[in-house]
Amino acid sequence: MIESKSNQSKLTIGRLAKLVGVNVETIRYYQRIGLIDEPATPLNGFRQYPVKAAENITFIKRAQRLGFSLKEISELLKIGxxxxxxxxxxxxxxxxxxxxxxxxxxxxxxxxxxxxxxxxxxxxxxxxxxxxxxxxxxx
Incomplete structure (x- = not known):
């Protein structure tokens, strides 16, 4: 489980990427294929990701290390x-x-x-x- 401070309940894509140890493009790819939700674009233009996105990306990376494909991981996420x-x-x-x-x-x-x-x-x-x-x- 990813720990979060109460004042950091939302993360920019860069902070999210750094927190979970992936590239920003990896997060964008996961969004494109539906593994994580894309947050709405606020007026300032900077999308804010919930801590849950970090938990999902951590789940994805751990499942990949166990040999699951992204398609299989998508199915696991849907099962819940x-x-x-x-x-x-x-x-x-x-x-x-x-x-x-x-x-x-x-x-x-x-x-x-x-x-x-x-x-x-x-x-x-x-x-x-x-x-x-x-x-x-x-x-």
Missing amino acids: DGHCDDVRTRAEIKRNKIDEQIRDLRSLRDTLDLLIYECKSGKDGAHCPIVETLLSKEQ
């Missing part, structure tokens, strides 16, 4: 706090996708390890198993 089962289900789906990516990456690493081994053990400098595999029409 009162629907833990729905949020848990989406988190489980994300975890399963991450597990699948880990399996795929391990398989890629194993393939590369084999190619590196074949390359090291090959005595013929004219034929590189790695290059031959990359040039091969087989997949």
Whole structure:
């Protein structure tokens, strides 16, 4: 939760960006795609963001670090706090996708390890198993 002083209940875009550690353009982008609300433009021309915007941006950044896409984060924000089962289900789906990516990456690493081994053990400098595999029409 972002702490706020009572006299700082509203923030300019620059102060908001600094508070949450993002670029001003990031905030504008989040507004364009509907992740955070764009405040009305007052007569002085300086939009004032509520502290809630800082909390939402912090939520967005933390969710991104957990691997959620902005689209998925938008869905999480729409679900809200009162629907833990729905949020848990989406988190489980994300975890399963991450597990699948880990399996795929391990398989890629194993393939590369084999190619590196074949390359090291090959005595013929004219034929590189790695290059031959990359040039091969087989997949």
